[in-house]
Amino acid sequence: MTSPSTPATTYLRGSRGERTTFVSIERAVTGAAALNLLTVIAVALRIWAYAGGVSLWLDELLVSRNILGLPLRDLLTKPLQLDQVAPRGFLLMEKLGVLTFGKNEYALRLFPFLCALASVWLFRRLAERTLDGLAVPFVLALFAIGVPIIQFGVEVKQYSVDATVAILLLLVALRARDPNATTRRLVLTGLLGWVVIWFSQASVVVMGGIGVAFAVRWLMTRDRPTGRALIITMPLWAAASIVAIVAGLRSMTPATREFMDDFWRGGFVPLPFTLGGALRWFWGQSLSVFTDVTLLRYRWPVLFLGVAVVGVVGLWRWRRDVAFVLLGPFAVALVAAAAQQYPFRGRLMFYLVPGLLIAVAAGAELIRRTVNRVHPSLGLAAMGALLVPPTMAFAHELPPYEIENNRSLYSYLQRHRQPGDVIHVFPLSRPGALFYGPRYGLQPSDWTTAACDRNNTRTYVRDVDRYRGKARVWIVSGGNPAYRTARAAVRGYLTTIGTKRDSLILKSLTYGTVSLELYDLSDSTRLRAADAESFPVQPMPTNPRPGCRPWVGPSASDSLR
Numbered sequence: 001m002t003s004p005s006t007p008a009t010t011y012l013r014g015s016r017g018e019r020t021t022f023v024s025i026e027r028a029v030t031g032a033a034a035l036n037l038l039t040v041i042a043v044a045l046r047i048w049a050y051a052g053g054v055s056l057w058l059d060e061l062l063v064s065r066n067i068l069g070l071p072l073r074d075l076l077t078k079p080l081q082l083d084q085v086a087p088r089g090f091l092l093m094e095k096l097g098v099l100t101f102g103k104n105e106y107a108l109r110l111f112p113f114l115c116a117l118a119s120v121w122l123f124r125r126l127a128e129r130t131l132d133g134l135a136v137p138f139v140l141a142l143f144a145i146g147v148p149i150i151q152f153g154v155e156v157k158q159y160s161v162d163a164t165v166a167i168l169l170l171l172v173a174l175r176a177r178d179p180n181a182t183t184r185r186l187v188l189t190g191l192l193g194w195v196v197i198w199f200s201q202a203s204v205v206v207m208g209g210i211g212v213a214f215a216v217r218w219l220m221t222r223d224r225p226t227g228r229a230l231i232i233t234m235p236l237w238a239a240a241s242i243v244a245i246v247a248g249l250r251s252m253t254p255a256t257r258e259f260m261d262d263f264w265r266g267g268f269v270p271l272p273f274t275l276g277g278a279l280r281w282f283w284g285q286s287l288s289v290f291t292d293v294t295l296l297r298y299r300w301p302v303l304f305l306g307v308a309v310v311g312v313v314g315l316w317r318w319r320r321d322v323a324f325v326l327l328g329p330f331a332v333a334l335v336a337a338a339a340q341q342y343p344f345r346g347r348l349m350f351y352l353v354p355g356l357l358i359a360v361a362a363g364a365e366l367i368r369r370t371v372n373r374v375h376p377s378l379g380l381a382a383m384g385a386l387l388v389p390p391t392m393a394f395a396h397e398l399p400p401y402e403i404e405n406n407r408s409l410y411s412y413l414q415r416h417r418q419p420g421d422v423i424h425v426f427p428l429s430r431p432g433a434l435f436y437g438p439r440y441g442l443q444p445s446d447w448t449t450a451a452c453d454r455n456n457t458r459t460y461v462r463d464v465d466r467y468r469g470k471a472r473v474w475i476v477s478g479g480n481p482a483y484r485t486a487r488a489a490v491r492g493y494l495t496t497i498g499t500k501r502d503s504l505i506l507k508s509l510t511y512g513t514v515s516l517e518l519y520d521l522s523d524s525t526r527l528r529a530a531d532a533e534s535f536p537v538q539p540m541p542t543n544p545r546p547g548c549r550p551w552v553g554p555s556a557s558d559s560l561r
Contacts, residue, residue, distance in 0.1 A: 025380070029137050035124065038137060042120045042144035045399060050113045050154045052400020053105055055407045057511075058478065060156040061431040064108055067094045067156075079251055083259045083549060088247070089198030090158045112160040116153025119164040120144075123354060126171045130315075130322045130358055134368060134383060139361030141387065143354070145394040148295050151401045151509065152350060158200060162351035165200040166329070168192075170355060173210045173325050176229040186229055190236025197244035202351040204244050205336055207237040209329030217324050259547060266543055267343025282334070285344050289356060293510045294347040297393040307386065308356060311363030326355045360386075397509060404478055405506040406432040409516050410440040412504045413474065416518075422470050423447035424463075426477040426487070427548065433476065447476075452548035457537040460486040461493045465532035468497070471522040479511030482546040489537040494519045496530045 028034065056064060062082045066075065075091045093111040101107035120143070127139045143149060152159040172189045175181065196203045211234045218226040252260070267285070270277045290301035298304050315323040330352060337344035364386045372379035409432075413423070425433050425447050433447060453459035467473045475494070477487050494500070494517075502518035521527065540546065 026134060029134060034137055035128075035140060038140040038144055039120060039124055042140070043117060045144060045150050046113065046116050046120070046153050049150050049399035049401060050106075050109060052154075054154075054400045054402045055405050055432075056105060056108070056156065056435065057403035057406075058428055058431055058480065060108070061435050064156050065431070065435075067091065067108065068098060068103055079253045079256060083256045083547070085201075085248075085252055085256065085260065086158055087161075087197075087199050087201055088251075089195075090161055090200075093199075094156070108156045109154050112152070112156065112158075113154055115164040116149075116160045119149075119153075119160070119167055119354075122164065122167045122171060126167055126174075126354070127358065127361070129171065129174055130319065131361055131365065133365050135361040135365035138364055138383065138387070139357050142357050142361065142390050145390060146353070146357075147297055147393055147397050147401070147509075148347070148350060149353070150399055152347070154400075157347075159347055159350045162200045162202040163354055165196045165203045166206045166351040167354050169196065169203065169206045169210060170325055173214075173229075174321065176233055177214075177225045177321055179225050181225065181228070183228075183232060186232040187236070189229075190233040193237040193240040194243075197240050197247075200351070201244070201248055202342075202348075204241045204248075205333050205342060206329045206351065207241055209327075209332035210234075210325055211237055211328070212332060213324040213328030217321070259549075261340075263544055263547060264343035264345060264348065267337060267345025267348060268340045269338040271340075273338075278338070285337075285349075288345070289349060289353065292346050295350065295353065296390070297397070299389040299392065304360060304386075304389070307363035307367065308359040309363070310366055311359040311361065314366040315359070315362050322358075326359060329355065401509045402507070403509050403511055404429075404432055404514050405508075406436040408506060409476070409504060409514060410436050410442060413442065413476075413516055414440040416502060417442075417474070418472060420472070422467055422473045424450060424467070424473060424475050426450045426475070426483060427452040427546070428480045428483060429476045429478045432478070452546060453540070454546045454548050455540055457485050457489050457540050458532070458535075460490050461535055461537060462532045464490055464494060467521055468527055469522055471520050472501075473498075473519045473521055475515075475517045475519065477515050477517075479508050479514050481512065482541060482544045484512065485538045485540050486546075489535075491517070493530060493532070493535050494521070496535070497521060497527050499523065499526065 063080070063084045063086055065082060066080045066084055066086075070078075070081075072092070072095050075095055076088050080086065080091075090111070094108060097107045097110045098104075101110065123143050124140060127136050127143075131139060149163070152163070154160075169192075172192060176186055176189050193203070193207055211230075214226055214230050214234060217223075218230050270281055286305055287301045288295070290296050290298040290304050296304075312323055312327065315326070333342065333344055333349070333352060336342035342348070364383050367386075368379040368383040370379075371382045417423075423442070423446060427450055430449055433442065434444065437443065437447070451459050451463040464473075464475070473494075475490065477483070477490075498519045498521035500517060501520050504516040506514040508514055
């Protein structure tokens with residue numbers, strides 16, 4: 001095992017039989033020019049996504065209404081409205097952005113975008129410190145083209161900040177173990193924790209994981225660098241984490257906490273606890289990092305999970321300090337999920353993705369060097385094959401990323417709407433109607449909101465049944481999975497008792513399709529074909545369950561300009 005100060009380029013040794021040609025290829029791919037090119041590509045893709053200026057989607061809309069509608073004092077001291085939760089530092093930067101650059105999508109997305117750009121540079125530093133050989137360009141390529149990494153970098157949410165902070169903490173933690181680390185550096189590293197907690201809730205999990213990793217490593221090795229970091233840096237991080245936890249609990253109303261626990265319950269270890277149930281949950285959640293529509297979207301998720309495990313084993317053998325630091329946050333994240341405190345699910349796991357990619361790259365490099373014993377070309381081919389699924393995921397979804405294309409939807413409605421038309425908006429499409437509708441001549445008084453029922457699909461059918469006899473009824477619906485049964489029931493019912501005259505179906509990156517549909521319900525013969533009480537419907541889904549909220553506030557008049 002190498003010492004903590006040993007350069008990362010020695011942690012895996014190549015086979016002696018590599019041919020000169022393949023050695024030259026490796027040197028070229030791992031050289032500064034190639035790494036600079038990958039860095040430029042990563043930056044360019046994020047600029048492309050940001051410049052696309054896509055419509056805000058539901059989650060962005062809800063937090064944006066708070067940012068635009070609440071005074072700065074309330075943003076920083078009171079729980080957010082609309083069941084939203086966000087770090088105070090993030091809200092401060094968002095408010096300063098719109099006060100400086102105006103109420104527009106670019107201003108709202110500026111801070112996450114800047115964090116995304118910073119993460120490219122930080123991740124390159126982390127990769128060069130933890131990996132060697134072709135693993136460095138390999139992981140930079142994964143990071144450059146990762147769909148969620150690009151997407152979250154231009155969203156009005158804190159997930160890009162979470163990932164940037166996680167990378168930063170991993171990097172400074174490794175530096176804290178340098179034998180020549182001064183007391184001043186260790187204190188400043190500890191004070192960094194007091195800054196990042198105001199920008200990232202996930203930072204508590206990362207700092208806790210690193211602290212546990214340092215403690216376990218010191219108990220195993222009793223090495224002085226780890227011990228110094230443990231007694232100087234980690235207490236400062238622990239104190240900052242306690243403050244962050246208290247502040248986080250106070251930032252939510254009881255109703256918001258109940259809503260969040262219900263919405264994210266799939267991210268907690270199932271209760272009552274059984275070993276079999278916990279293991280099945282852990283396996284499913286681990287695979288979901290590669291399959292969830294909000295995360296990496298790689299084909300062959302079992303393969304990539306296996307490669308990550310191989311990478312951790314390789315790092316454990318040759319760079320145990322890196323293995324500890326990568327495993328610590330993952331372990332604490334599982335403990336937090338078991339304690340029902342922080343979900344291990346979907347986009348709330350995004351802060352773990354950079355460390356996971358490091359593990360995947362280490363595994364890919366170990367596989368390459370093992371296969372090199374047969375022939376270097378086979379090693380390159382094996383590593384190149386592992387780049388195919390990430391490349392396919394990126395090629396299938398190129399930036400910019402639309403989730404709810406509200407602009408196109410309301411622009412189309414503006415062009416095709418006629419006087420007297422009925423406009424019926426599904427519950428979770430209401431924030432988009434409030435935000436973007438006035439820009440396209442649609443005022444809140446011009447549309448009706450669908451009834452919301454968490455338990456009974458028939459409520460939605462009864463709700464649209466009031467439009468019997470109307471010749472033009474527009475249905476506005478998003479793709480949120482909680483309402484998939486209700487949408488299907490309404491579409492089926494309206495198609496049975498009426499005729500669809502027009503529709504606009506818009507693709508979504510992570511939702512189902514976003515739609516605008518026009519029905520003619522004036523044919524008396526078709527109206528007799530079904531009634532709302534007997535029309536067959538499926539039960540409402542339970543995971544996730546619909547969140548029946550009024551979605552009003554802070555001010556119904558707030559909209560983008």
